[in-house]
Amino acid sequence: MALLEVKNLDVTLATSRGPARAVRNLSFDLDRGQTLGIVGESGCGKSMTALALLGLLPENGVTTGSINLDGQDLLTLNEDAMCGVRGNRISMIFQEPMTSLNPLHTIGRQVTEPMLIHQGMTRDQARDEAVRLLERVGIASAAQRLDSFPHQLSGGQRQRVMIAMALSCKPDVLIADEPTTALDVTIQGQILDLIADIVAEAGMALILISHDLGVIAETVDRVLVMYGGAGVETGPTASLFEHLAHPYTQGLFAAVPKLGSGGRRGQGARLATIPGLVPELVDLPTGCTFADRCNIADGQCAGTVPTVHDVAEDAGHRVACLKPDDAKRQFAPAEAGR
Amino acid sequence: MTEVPVVNAIDVVRHYTLPRESLFRPPAVVQALNGVSFSISRGRSLGVVGESGCGKSTLARCVMALEPLDGGKVEIEGAHLEGLDVNALRDKRRHFQMVFQDPFGSLDPRQKVARIVAEPLEALEKLGKAERLERVADVIASVGLKPADIDKFPHEFSGGQRQRIAIARALVTKPTLIVADEPVSALDVSVQAQVLNLLQDLQDQFGVTYLMISHDLAVVEYVCDEVAVMYLGSIVEHGPAAEVFANPVHPYTRALLEAVPQLVPGRKKRQRLSGNVQSPIDLPVGCAFADRCPQVEARCREARPVLEEVASGHKSACFLNN
Numbered sequence: 001m002a003l004l005e006v007k008n009l010d011v012t013l014a015t016s017r018g019p020a021r022a023v024r025n026l027s028f029d030l031d032r033g034q035t036l037g038i039v040g041e042s043g044c045g046k047s048m049t050a051l052a053l054l055g056l057l058p059e060n061g062v063t064t065g066s067i068n069l070d071g072q073d074l075l076t077l078n079e080d081a082m083c084g085v086r087g088n089r090i091s092m093i094f095q096e097p098m099t100s101l102n103p104l105h106t107i108g109r110q111v112t113e114p115m116l117i118h119q120g121m122t123r124d125q126a127r128d129e130a131v132r133l134l135e136r137v138g139i140a141s142a143a144q145r146l147d148s149f150p151h152q153l154s155g156g157q158r159q160r161v162m163i164a165m166a167l168s169c170k171p172d173v174l175i176a177d178e179p180t181t182a183l184d185v186t187i188q189g190q191i192l193d194l195i196a197d198i199v200a201e202a203g204m205a206l207i208l209i210s211h212d213l214g215v216i217a218e219t220v221d222r223v224l225v226m227y228g229g230a231g232v233e234t235g236p237t238a239s240l241f242e243h244l245a246h247p248y249t250q251g252l253f254a255a256v257p258k259l260g261s262g263g264r265r266g267q268g269a270r271l272a273t274i275p276g277l278v279p280e281l282v283d284l285p286t287g288c289t290f291a292d293r294c295n296i297a298d299g300q301c302a303g304t305v306p307t308v309h310d311v312a313e314d315a316g317h318r319v320a321c322l323k324p325d326d327a328k329r330q331f332a333p334a335e336a337g338r
Numbered sequence: 339m340t341e342v343p344v345v346n347a348i349d350v351v352r353h354y355t356l357p358r359e360s361l362f363r364p365p366a367v368v369q370a371l372n373g374v375s376f377s378i379s380r381g382r383s384l385g386v387v388g389e390s391g392c393g394k395s396t397l398a399r400c401v402m403a404l405e406p407l408d409g410g411k412v413e414i415e416g417a418h419l420e421g422l423d424v425n426a427l428r429d430k431r432r433h434f435q436m437v438f439q440d441p442f443g444s445l446d447p448r449q450k451v452a453r454i455v456a457e458p459l460e461a462l463e464k465l466g467k468a469e470r471l472e473r474v475a476d477v478i479a480s481v482g483l484k485p486a487d488i489d490k491f492p493h494e495f496s497g498g499q500r501q502r503i504a505i506a507r508a509l510v511t512k513p514t515l516i517v518a519d520e521p522v523s524a525l526d527v528s529v530q531a532q533v534l535n536l537l538q539d540l541q542d543q544f545g546v547t548y549l550m551i552s553h554d555l556a557v558v559e560y561v562c563d564e565v566a567v568m569y570l571g572s573i574v575e576h577g578p579a580a581e582v583f584a585n586p587v588h589p590y591t592r593a594l595l596e597a598v599p600q601l602v603p604g605r606k607k608r609q610r611l612s613g614n615v616q617s618p619i620d621l622p623v624g625c626a627f628a629d630r631c632p633q634v635e636a637r638c639r640e641a642r643p644v645l646e647e648v649a650s651g652h653k654s655a656c657f658l659n660n
Contacts, residue, residue, distance in 0.1 A: 041526040154614050155390075184389035185553065186611045189597040193610065211527065214599030237603040255531035257556035259583060259598055270538070271531035271560065277496045278526055 001071060002029035003205055004053075004173055009065040011048050011057060011229075013281075020281035022048040022061070024229045024289075025305075032172065035199060035206040037220035037237070039213060041252075041278050045229035046209045050175045053207075054090055055082045069173070088118040091166040093195075095178040097158035101150040107134075107161055108146030114168045133164040137194060156187035160194070167198060174199060177209045192219055213256055217241060222316075225249050228279060228289025232306075235317025245311045245319035247297075247327050248274070248290045288322065296326040342416040343377035344515050344547040345384075345401060350374045351409030352396050356619070366619045370396040372571040373410065375645075378564070380514065383541065383548035385558030385579065387594070388568035389615050394551045397568070398519045401549060402436050403427060415514060432462040435508035439520035441500035445492040451478070452488035455507045462511055473510055480543070481506045481536060498529030502536065509540065519551045534560055555598055559583050567591045570618055570626035573645065577652030587654040590627050625656070633658055 011023040023045040030036050038046045051057050053067060055074065067074040069089060074082065091114075094100040102110060111133060112126035121129065127146065134142035137160040150158055159179060166174060176195060180188035196219055199206045210216050216223055216237070223240050225233040225248065233246040244250045254272035276293040285291050285302035294301065301322055309324045311317040321327055350371050358365040370393045378384045386394045399405045401412055403419045411420055414434055419427060435458065438444040445454055455474050459465055465473070478488055481502040492500055501521060508516050521537070522530040538561060540546060552558050558565050559579050566576040567590065575588040586592045593611045613630050622628065624639040631638065637657055645653040648660075 041528060156614055184615070185555075185597045186389065186593060187614065188599075189610050190612075192599075212599065213527075214601050217601050217603045218599045241601065241603045252527060253601070255528045256601065257531070257534065257554070257560045258601060259556045259559060259595065271535055273531040273535060274528040277498065278529065 001068075002031045003070060004031075005029040005066075005068040006049075006053070007066045007068070009049070009052060009067065010063065011045070011052050012062045012064075013048075013058070014060040014062070015282060017282045021284065022229050022281055023052065026065075026226075026229075026231050028224055028231070028234065030173070030205045030207065032205055033200075033203045034222065035196075035208065035220040037216035037223045038207060038209045038226060039211065039216045039223060039252075040226035041211060043228075043278055043281060044226040045281075046226050047177055048229075049226075050092065050177050050207065050209055053173075053175060054086050054092055055079075056086070084118070087114045087171075088169045089171055090173040090175065091169065091171040093159075093162050093166045093174070093176040093179045096182055097155055097162050098150075098182065100162060101158060103150050105149075106146065107148050107150065107153070111146070111161065111165050111168060114165065118169045129168070130164070133168060134161070136198070137161075137164045137167075138190070139164075155183055156190065159183060159187075159191055163191070163194065163198070167202075170202060171204060173205045173207065175207045175209070178211070179208070180215065181210075181212075188215070195219070213253060225252070228284045229281060230289050231320065232290065233311075233317075233319045235311065236315050239312050239315045239317040243311055243317070243328075244331055245309075245317070245324060245327060246290075246321055247294045247330070250327070250331055251293075288320075296323055296330060298323070341379060343379045343413075344415055345549060346377040346413040346416075347397075347401065347410070348375050348413075349410035350397070350400055350407055350412060352393075352400055352405060353408050368618050369571050369621050370618060371400065372621070374568075374571070374573055375410075376566055376573065376576060378515075378547050378549060380547055381541065381545040382564065383550060383562040385550045385552060385562030385565045386568055387552055387555055387558050387565060389553065389594075391570075391615050391618060392568040393571040393618070394568050395519055398436070398517050398549065398551050401515075402434060402517050403431075428462065432458070432511035433513050434515040434517065435511060435513040437501070437504050437508050437516060437518040437521050440524055441497050441504055442492075442524070444504055445500055447492055449491070450488065451483075451490055451492070451503055454492070454503060455488070455510055458507060458511050474506075477506045477510045480509070480540065482532075496529070497525050498533055501525060501533050505533075505536065505540070509544070509546070512544070513546065515547045515549065517549045517551075520553070521550070522557060523552065523554065530557075537561055555583070555595060567594065570616060570621060572626060572642075572655065574627065574656070575652075575654045576645065577649070581649065581652050585649075585652075587648050587652070587659060588627075588656050589631050589633050589658070591654075593630075593632075 007027050009026040013020045013022050040046050052063050111130040115121045115126040131142045139145050139160055180191050208220050223237050224231050227248045233249050244253055251274040274293055287304040288301045288306045291297045291301040306320040306322045308318050308320050311319050352371040354368040356366045388394050456470055459470050483502055522533050562579050565579045565582050566573045569590050575591045586595055611630050625643055628634050628638040643655045643657050645655045648654050
């Protein structure tokens with residue numbers, strides 16, 4: 001049994017325009033030491049999935065399905081029991097290091113808080129542990145930094161503090177939601193290296209959420225591509241990047257500007273685009289959520305929930321598409337041109 | 339006679355004085371731009387890249403004459419803007435327009451698209467109502483929006499469409515120069531590609547000149563002919579985009595390119611820059627990059643290197659150029 005098993009997870013948000021299915025029928029599992037990347041554009045449900053795992057959905061959200069952590073279904077836990085899990089066994093690094101630290105409390109207070117609550121440490125023990133953690137995440141003169149306030153740190157340092165907080169109770173599952181989006185590219189590299197090192201060293205499971213295919217490609221073993229709340233393709237990173245099997249994954253990959261394209265007068269000076277817009281969750285089709293933007297979709301796609309096909313069976317590379325052969329065919333010439 | 343460049347910036351300096359913290363010490367000064375020079379010829383595009391705090395947005399504001407300069411000058415189509423009175427400057431503004439980063443904050447939520455796009459025309463050109471509507475309709479069509487969209491409010495549009503509206507607003511006065519400050523950084527990848535292609539098409543169609551500010555190197559490589567890499571208020575490397583990205587010379591450019599995650603699976607061990615970008619207050623005497631540079635030498639801390647040509651049109655400011 002895997003450490004974390006998510007089965008048929010559905011998150012529905014009640015909005016003024018009707019129910020929005022933010023996550024639909026999502027299943028994945030994750031073991032200790034494994035890293036999973038969730039990639040997709042805004043509104044694809046990747047952050048909602050993370051919030052559902054932590055039981056932090058907004059009040060208008062309803063979750064069905066199951067989230068098993070070590071065989072215990074988190075969705076059946078009451079709020080008190082969930083508090084014992086959140087920050088303790090599953091913890092999260094949020095996107096905005098500027099806004100997710102409390103500006104009125106010192107770094108020390110914020111890093112020690114989970115240890116005081118979950119692990120029953122004394123103040124002194126927690127403080128010593130906090131110094132060790134801050135040193136581990138690469139903050140210089142950590143002991144003095146405990147008394148600093150968030151505004152006295154740079155963005156990269158704040159994100160390091162967030163990582164130290166998330167690690168403080170040695171969680172089994174670490175969720176990083178766009179951990180580097182707010183950071184400069186040279187700092188992004190440092191933070192991704194740090195997360196990868198810590199995850200490998202502690203043998204925890206990592207869920208990395210990002211819209212950046214490059215970050216995903218370099219950091220995780222397995223990828224889950226989401227679109228319109230549904231998982232459209234999943235597989236080991238190497239296999240997925242080699243055979244982009246879903247039309248959305250193909251489109252997303254083609255739309256990313258790549259370094260070394262030779263400039264605007266060079267080859268490939270035009271980016272491929274996915275026609276249309278990222279749809280709103282309330283008006284998504286009942287079948288394949290990508291149907292209205294897909295170039296190989298036909299009449300049945302919008303109304304039929306796509307079936308899951310194996311792309312590479314042994315590797316666990318699967319795609320949810322009604323026309324996987326057409327998708328494969330259109331990917332082949334693109335590949336020849338690379 | 340050589341053609342007059344659309345933008346010619348010579349030794350632009352911009353310092354911000356911070357509030358005085360002590361009676362006995364001079365107030366601290368943020369050295370946002372320390373002598374930046376470049377020029378862009380007609381129909382070309384220059385991309386300015388760098389990390390946060392390197393002065394790239396200040397540069398855009400200086401070119402747009404939204405900031406006074408503390409030194410140097412900016413000429414647009416050969417004309418000085420410094421020292422012009424408000425009315426004369428406003429008269430010039432139709433030639434250079436700006437597209438801002440945040441498509442949610444830069445459009446007035448209470449105005450319809452027609453009014454938003456027509457506003458620069460009302461302010462800058464004396465046109466009849468019919469002619470104004472015609473210009474708005476033309477420009478709306480050229481950025482790929484539907485004619486019916488002009489009667490909608492900004493909240494009815496997605497991020498990419500709003501950025502199209504912002505581009506339409508910039509285009510409506512038929513400017514020669516458009517300054518775009520991070521035009522796609524708030525957009526999703528699939529939508530970003532549409533806007534980048536649109537920017538290229540508009541340049542081909544109307545021959546506009548772009549000054550594009552971005553932190554995303556790949557975006558700049560797609561849209562721009564030339565690229566200038568900035569670090570702490572100075573251009574450290576400048577040249578044709580393809581050339582700079584293929585053969586970076588300055589250690590900072592190399593580190594920046596190295597840090598971009600590639601679309602290739604697997605973790606790469608790479609040399610990372612340590613430390614953070616230094617604060618632009620009290621810059622060191624020598625090279626601003628000396629503290630983070632992997633190849634730093636003693637002379638780097640003593641004097642500041644200047645831009646020198648390393649190949650045709652490709653300049654780098656480093657003592658180790660060769």
